[in-house]
Amino acid sequence: MSNLRHDALPLVALRGITKEFPNVIANDHVDLDIFPSEIHALLGENGAGKSTLVKILFGFYHADAGMVEFNGKPINIQSPRQARAANIGMVFQDLNLIPALSVAENIALFLPDLGHVLDLKQIARRIDDVSKQYGLEVNPQALVSQLSIGEQQKVEILKLLLSNARLLILDEPTRVLAPQEVEALLSVLGNLRKNGYAILLITHKLKEVLLCADRITVLREGRVVGSFLRAGATEGKLVKLMFGQKLSGLKTGLMPRRKEGLKPVLELLNVDTRAEGAGTSLKRVNLTISPGQIVGVAGVSGNGQKELCDVVLGVERSVKGKKILNGNDLTNLSVQTIRREGTSFIPENPLMMASVPFMTVLENMALTRTERYARRGGFSMNWEAVKSDVVDAEKRLGFKLSLFSIAKSLSGGNLQRMVILREMAHHPRLIIASYLTRGLDVRSAIAAREALVQAREEGAGVLFVSEDLDELFALCDRLLVLYGGRIVGEFFPSETDVYEVGRLMTGSKVEHADKC
Amino acid sequence: MQISASPLIQKVFPPSLVNTGIRYLWMTLLTLLLFGFILLASGKDPIRSYQDMFTSTLGSWYGFSEVLVAMIPMLITALAVALPSRVGLINVGGEGQLYLGAAFATWGALTFQAQPAWILLTLMTLLGMLGGAVWAFLPAYLKAIGLVNETITTLLMNSIAPKIIGFLIFGYWHSAVDTVKTANFASAARLPTFFGTRVHLGLFFGLVLLLLFWFIMKYTRWGLEMRAIGGNPQAARRNGIPLKRYLIIVMCLGGALAGLAGMAQVSGFYGVLLLNFSIGLGFMGFLICWLAGGEPVGILLMSFVVAIITTGGNLLQLTRDLPYAVINILLALALFVVLARPSLVQRKKS
Numbered sequence: 124m125s126n127l128r129h130d131a132l133p134l135v136a137l138r139g140i141t142k143e144f145p146n147v148i149a150n151d152h153v154d155l156d157i158f159p160s161e162i163h164a165l166l167g168e169n170g171a172g173k174s175t176l177v178k179i180l181f182g183f184y185h186a187d188a189g190m191v192e193f194n195g196k197p198i199n200i201q202s203p204r205q206a207r208a209a210n211i212g213m214v215f216q217d218l219n220l221i222p223a224l225s226v227a228e229n230i231a232l233f234l235p236d237l238g239h240v241l242d243l244k245q246i247a248r249r250i251d252d253v254s255k256q257y258g259l260e261v262n263p264q265a266l267v268s269q270l271s272i273g274e275q276q277k278v279e280i281l282k283l284l285l286s287n288a289r290l291l292i293l294d295e296p297t298r299v300l301a302p303q304e305v306e307a308l309l310s311v312l313g314n315l316r317k318n319g320y321a322i323l324l325i326t327h328k329l330k331e332v333l334l335c336a337d338r339i340t341v342l343r344e345g346r347v348v349g350s351f352l353r354a355g356a357t358e359g360k361l362v363k364l365m366f367g368q369k370l371s372g373l374k375t376g377l378m379p380r381r382k383e384g385l386k387p388v389l390e391l392l393n394v395d396t397r398a399e400g401a402g403t404s405l406k407r408v409n410l411t412i413s414p415g416q417i418v419g420v421a422g423v424s425g426n427g428q429k430e431l432c433d434v435v436l437g438v439e440r441s442v443k444g445k446k447i448l449n450g451n452d453l454t455n456l457s458v459q460t461i462r463r464e465g466t467s468f469i470p471e472n473p474l475m476m477a478s479v480p481f482m483t484v485l486e487n488m489a490l491t492r493t494e495r496y497a498r499r500g501g502f503s504m505n506w507e508a509v510k511s512d513v514v515d516a517e518k519r520l521g522f523k524l525s526l527f528s529i530a531k532s533l534s535g536g537n538l539q540r541m542v543i544l545r546e547m548a549h550h551p552r553l554i555i556a557s558y559l560t561r562g563l564d565v566r567s568a569i570a571a572r573e574a575l576v577q578a579r580e581e582g583a584g585v586l587f588v589s590e591d592l593d594e595l596f597a598l599c600d601r602l603l604v605l606y607g608g609r610i611v612g613e614f615f616p617s618e619t620d621v622y623e624v625g626r627l628m629t630g631s632k633v634e635h636a637d638k639c
Numbered sequence: 640m641q642i643s644a645s646p647l648i649q650k651v652f653p654p655s656l657v658n659t660g661i662r663y664l665w666m667t668l669l670t671l672l673l674f675g676f677i678l679l680a681s682g683k684d685p686i687r688s689y690q691d692m693f694t695s696t697l698g699s700w701y702g703f704s705e706v707l708v709a710m711i712p713m714l715i716t717a718l719a720v721a722l723p724s725r726v727g728l729i730n731v732g733g734e735g736q737l738y739l740g741a742a743f744a745t746w747g748a749l750t751f752q753a754q755p756a757w758i759l760l761t762l763m764t765l766l767g768m769l770g771g772a773v774w775a776f777l778p779a780y781l782k783a784i785g786l787v788n789e790t791i792t793t794l795l796m797n798s799i800a801p802k803i804i805g806f807l808i809f810g811y812w813h814s815a816v817d818t819v820k821t822a823n824f825a826s827a828a829r830l831p832t833f834f835g836t837r838v839h840l841g842l843f844f845g846l847v848l849l850l851l852f853w854f855i856m857k858y859t860r861w862g863l864e865m866r867a868i869g870g871n872p873q874a875a876r877r878n879g880i881p882l883k884r885y886l887i888i889v890m891c892l893g894g895a896l897a898g899l900a901g902m903a904q905v906s907g908f909y910g911v912l913l914l915n916f917s918i919g920l921g922f923m924g925f926l927i928c929w930l931a932g933g934e935p936v937g938i939l940l941m942s943f944v945v946a947i948i949t950t951g952g953n954l955l956q957l958t959r960d961l962p963y964a965v966i967n968i969l970l971a972l973a974l975f976v977v978l979a980r981p982s983l984v985q986r987k988k989s
Contacts, residue, residue, distance in 0.1 A: 438877055462879035476877055479870035490867050490878045497860035504860055 132195050134159045134321045135180070135211070135290050140189035142175055149175040151345040152189070157290060162312055162322045164336035166329075168365055168590065172345040173325050177292050180323075181213045182206040207235070212288030214279040216295050222268035226250065226261055226278050233282045246285075253284050257314045258307070273304035280311065290321045297331055298425055309335045327423045329361055329629045343367050362625040366592060386450055387411045388553045388584035389435065394444035396430050396608075403427040403608045405434065408444070410603070410610070412553065412584035417575065419599030419616075420588045421624050424558075427608035428588045429471070432555050435586060436468050437461040449552065462491060465552035469559055471588075473535070473542040480531035487530050488513050488545050516548040520574045522567060540567060547574050554578055557588040572598060592621045606630050656936070663940050666930075670973045677968060683959055691958050692951035702950070704836035708908065710946035711838075712737070712917075714845040715900035716924025717942055718852055719771070721933045723893040725856060726868045726885055732778065732793025733897040734921025735800035736771035740898020741905045742804050743770030745821060745912040748828035748905075749812060756827040763828060763902055771898020772891040774800060779890030783883040789890065801915055808914055819914040830907035841903030848896065853935040865889065897921060923949075926970060930977050945970065 133156040142150040149172045157163050167173045178184045180191065182200040190197050193209055200206045206213075220229050227247045231237055234246070247263035254260050259277045267275060276296060283291055293312075297305045312322055312335055326332060332339060333356065340350040341364040349364045391410040398404040405427050412418045422428060433439035435446065437458040446454045448464045462468075470476035478487050489496050489509045498505045510526065517523055522540050530538065539561070546554065556575060560568035575585055575598065589595050595602060596616045604612035604627040612619075612627040675685035696702045716733040723730040744767035751759055778792035814822035830840040856862040867875040868885055876882045900920065905912050927945055931937025952966035 436877060457879075457881065458876060459879045459881055468877060470877065475871070475873060477874050479867045479874055481870050482866065486863060486866075489863065490875070490880065493860045493864055493880070501860040503858050504863060 131158055133157055133192075134194065136192040136195075137176070137180065138190050138192065140176065140179055140186045140191075142172075142179060142184060142186050148345050150179070150186070153342070153345070153347055155340055155347070155350075157321045157323055158338070159289070159319050159321045160316055161337040162316055162324055162335055163338045163340065164332040165323060165325045165340050165342065166327070166332060166361060166365055167342035168327075171342040171365075173342055174294065175345075176342070177213065177294065177323065177325060180206070181211060181292060207286065207288070210287055210289040211292070212283030212286065212290065213292040214276065214283065214294065214296060216298065218272070218275045218279055220267045220275055220278060222266070224267060225263065226265055226267060226270070226281075227263040229267055229278060230263075230282050230285055233286050235286055249285060250281060254281060257284070257318075258311050259284075273300050273307070276300070276308065277311075284315075289319075290323065291315065292323045292325070294325045295327070296324070297326065297328060305331065327629050329358055329626070332356075332361070333358065341365055358626065359622065362622045362629070365629075366621045366625045385414045387413050387447070388449055389586065390445075390447040391435070392445040392447070394434060394441045394446065396434055396439055397442050398430065398608075403430055405430050405441075405608045408434075408608075408610055410586075412586060414552070414582045414584055415579050416600045417579055417585040417587050417598050419595040419602045420586065420605050421592060421595050421602060422588075422590070422605035422628050424471075424590060426605050426628075428557060428605060430608070431605065432468070432470070432557050432586070432588060435461075435553075435555055436466065465550075467491075467546035467549075467551035467554045469539075469542055469546050469554070469556040471558040471561065473538045474531075477542045477545075478530045478538060480529070482530055483527050484524050484530060484533070484541055485509055485513070485526040487541060488526075488548075491545060492549065512548050513544065516544045519577070520544060520547060521570045536567060540571075543571050543574065547578060550581060551578065551583055554583055554585045555588075556585060559587065559589065560591070560594065592624060595624075596621065604628055659934070659936055663937065663944075666973070666976050667944060670969070670976050673972045673976070674969045677965070677972075678961075681961075681965075683961065688955060688959050688961070692947070692955060695954040696947045696951045701836070704834070704838050705950050706943070706946045707842055708837045708839070709950050710942050711841040711845055711907070712900045712904050712920045713923050713927055713942040713945055714938065715841070715848065715903065716897050716921050717927040717931065717938045718845075718848055718924075719893045719897035719900065719921075720925050720928035721931075721935075721938060722852060722896065723890050724869075724928065724933050725865045726889050727872060728779075728782065728886065728890050728893070729790045730775070730793055730890065730893045730897075731790055731925055732775060732796050732894070732921070733900075733924045734917060734919065735793070735797040736774045736894040736897035737901035737904070737917055737921045738800035738804050739770040739774040740767035740895075740901030741770070741912060741916070742807055742901075743767055743773075743898065744902035745807075745812065745905055748824045749821065752825040752828060754827065759825075759827045760830065760906070763906055764899065767898045767902025768895035769898070771894040771896065771901065773894070774898070775890050775894025776887070779887045779894075782890070783886040797921065804912070805914055808912065812912065821912045824906065824910045828906060829910050830903065832907070837908065839903070839907030841900075841907045844899065844903060848899075849935055849939060856935075897924070900924070923970075926974060930973060932977075945973075 135157040137153060137155040140150050140153040153176055165173050175184060179186045180200070182202045182205055185201065191200060192198065198209055200209060227243050227250060230250060231241055231243065231246050250263045259281055261270070261274055261277050261281070267278065270278065280291065296308060300308060309331065315322060324336065337353055339353065339356050339361070341348050341361060343365065389410065389412040391408050394405055394408045396405045403426055408431065410418070420428060420431065430439060434441050437456060437460065440455050445452055448461065448466070453460060453464065474480065479490065485506065489504065496505050496509050513524065513526065520543070522544065524541055524544060530541070533541065554575065559571055559575065572594070575587070579585060587595070587599060599616055602614045602616050602619070602624065603610050604624055606627060607630065612624070671689065678685040678688050696706050716737060719733045719736065720730050744763040747763040747766040748759065751762060774796060775793070778789045778796065781787040781792060782789040808821060809818060812821045814820060832839045856866065864880045865885060867878070867880055868882060872882060904916065904920070909916060923945060927938060927941045930941040948969055949966060952963060955961045955965070956963055
């Protein structure tokens with residue numbers, strides 16, 4: 124890890140960057156050198172601290188400690204505006220263009236030397252010059268709303284080039300691109316490198332890193348765990364560094380019991396969906412969950428997890444294939460029907476997807492079961508019954524809620540507890556749990572996992588989506604890997620290890636997909 | 640603005656109600672103050688003008704009853720906006736729905752005029768509601784399938800409805816002596832009036848519906864589900880609440896309310912279907928609902944206040960030589976005051 128010799132002065136050097144959020148250290152004394160004429164890949168799991176680091180570099184966050192040097196001189200970046208003045212440019216994951224304006228207008232808005240009277244023709248000429256040089260051809264007159272995602276990304280890069288950025292930060296640029304677009308992007312990056320630009324590439328995808336990066340830095344839990352030149356890197360080494368050796372110490376104390384013989388609670392047969400916008404389409408997804416079984420879905424988020432959960436719950440329609448619950452074909456039936464079959468859903472974002480912010484906790488607790496709690500045909504609600512159900516569930520799960528608080532005032536962790544409690548309260552037959560323990564402190568996380576195991580012991584089937592491999596290995600009876608909307612691997616946890624799953628998650632063995 | 644009420648008052652009036660009352664009082668005073676400047680600028684004496692306005696409306700039983708008469712359609716059309724707003728729908732189509740309701744009810748009145756009053760009036764009420772609901776269904780359906788925003792469609796359909804009424808009146812229904820209105824309704828088709836004034840049964844409809852609206856939203860399963868949809872449609876859908884069904888039904892119910900207001904106008908107030916009989920009653924309901932923040936108590940108060948302004952304004956035309964347009968200025972000022980939400984009228988969030 125010491126082969127970092129380089130003759131030139133780094134263009135940008137981060138020294139000892141530390142950033143602490145409540146309960147978590149996002150960056151812990153991070154050093155990073157970014158040289159001109161180099162592509163520097165920043166690797167790491169979700170939550171490893173990559174985004175925080177570049178947001179500090181781009182002035183969105185302020186580091187608690189540490190400094191940034193530009194060409195050897197310390198600079199103070201307090202805002203994105205100052206970052207741009209220091210010739211640092213960033214392309215965000217969600218592209219930031221104004222759809223109703225043309226390409227030239229969008230770029231003009233970003234130019235530091237924009238005059239009071241626009242000369243769009245001259246700007247268009249400049250766009251043409253630069254775009255020909257780097258293979259970024261777009262029509263300056265086209266409206267952004269008519270461009271594909273790949274073209275929009277070109278515009279974002281052009282924006283930075285025309286505003287004299289020397290360091291380009293790209294946050295997961297390939298996430299939304301089709302394979303041929305990825306190739307085109309990588310060749311553009313190659314051209315830029317030849318012309319002296321420094322590029323910081325944030326990604327999960329090992330293949331791309333090994334294809335184009337000159338220098339690779341791996342972050343884990345906020346710390347740099349490795350930084351080396353391309354020649355010193357192998358796939359195995361990167362996976363090992365990314366995911367670490369942290370398999371120990373997370374046992375629930377209950378051995379998974381396999382109950383493959385029973386009638387499955389959920390079967391998906393060759394399910395396809397059609398994604399809208401930047402979503403991921405599911406492709407030929409096959410999935411079976413038996414009673415008393417936790418089936419884990421591993422994958423980097425954005426690879427179809429949300430769509431998978433939504434299809435099962437009935438929020439999203441499948442365009443092909445069948446969904447069978449407890450032996451009944453319920454393909455594309457309503458959420459009420461699916462829920463009435465005993466399905467619970469714990470979504471990744473409890474505030475947005477599961478709760479009504481201006482209602483009290485008690486009211487929120489009743490929402491999935493309004494039929495059950497209604498009295499006199501619906502003319503009144505039996506709040507006592509809601510309360511006693513909550514108290515029961517609180518006893519089983521071991522957390523407490525304040526019933527008359529407004530949901531919006533709860534912390535993320537408490538909100539997640541509220542949703543978990545509600546969804547577990549009625550002895551579900553199928554639980555869809557998406558990022559169950561995100562936002563929970565250690566003790567609540569354990570309680571939530573125990574609740575899930577308890578539900579399994581009572582015969583529920585669980586679809587368990589997570590990015591935390593330790594959690595997946597500890598809890599799941601079977602493990603699937605989702606990549607690009609396909610299931611690219613299916614294992615018993617005992618038959619595989621984090622490295623193999625990590626490799627599949629990062630798409631470095633896509634040929635595997637044809638087998639499933 | 641911190642208001643400290645004595646313990647006794649707190650017992651009689653719960654703080655929330657007191658706050659609401661104080662809020663509306665401030666809003667009304669501020670509006671009247673602003674309008675006073677406009678009166679001054681146009682060379683009229685604001686104090687005398689207000690004096691005229693209030694004595695003509697609240698100063699006598701007759702004046703008061705006229706305020707109640709003007710209030711009836713406003714109260715009901717405000718409910719027609721408030722109900723859909725609880726599931727996040729913006730119904731600007733009260734005017735069109737009111738016309739359609741009036742037309743349907745008129746058809747009933749003209750076709751079955753030989754029936755006894757209780758049958759005929761029940762039928763006309765149902766027909767009026769059906770008419771409004773029909774007019775609201777198209778925007779509701781298009782919204783539910785995610786195609787067109789209901790604000791646009793309901794607004795645009797307002798221009799169509801009066802033309803349909805015109806077509807029906809000119810083509811089929813006009814009386815022998817007058818082409819712009821139907822023959823007078825049979826007395827069985829008239830809503831009963833009370834106390835020798837023009838106050839008709841519509842007021843009772845309005846008050847009962849207001850109470851029902853409050854009760855449903857606060858206590859019933861459907862109210863809970865509707866509040867959930869209004870609060871977070873995405874979560875409501877994932878929690879298994881039938882979103883599309885609610886959007887369509889609630890919007891149609893809103894339309895039915897506006898249609899009922901139309902029926903009450905032709906049956907209770909005019910006793911005849913007139914071309915262009917409603918000069919913006921539906922829009923007035925929208926304004927009132929906004930002024931009231933969709934709350935039942937507020938709707939009652941604001942429709943009363945707006946009714947005072949419009950009936951009093953009619954008088955100002957005569958006594959103070961003011962154009963009727965100043966009433967619109969006054970209402971617009973009221974809306975500005977509400978939308979600007981100056982800190983002293985702001986609702987306390989606790």
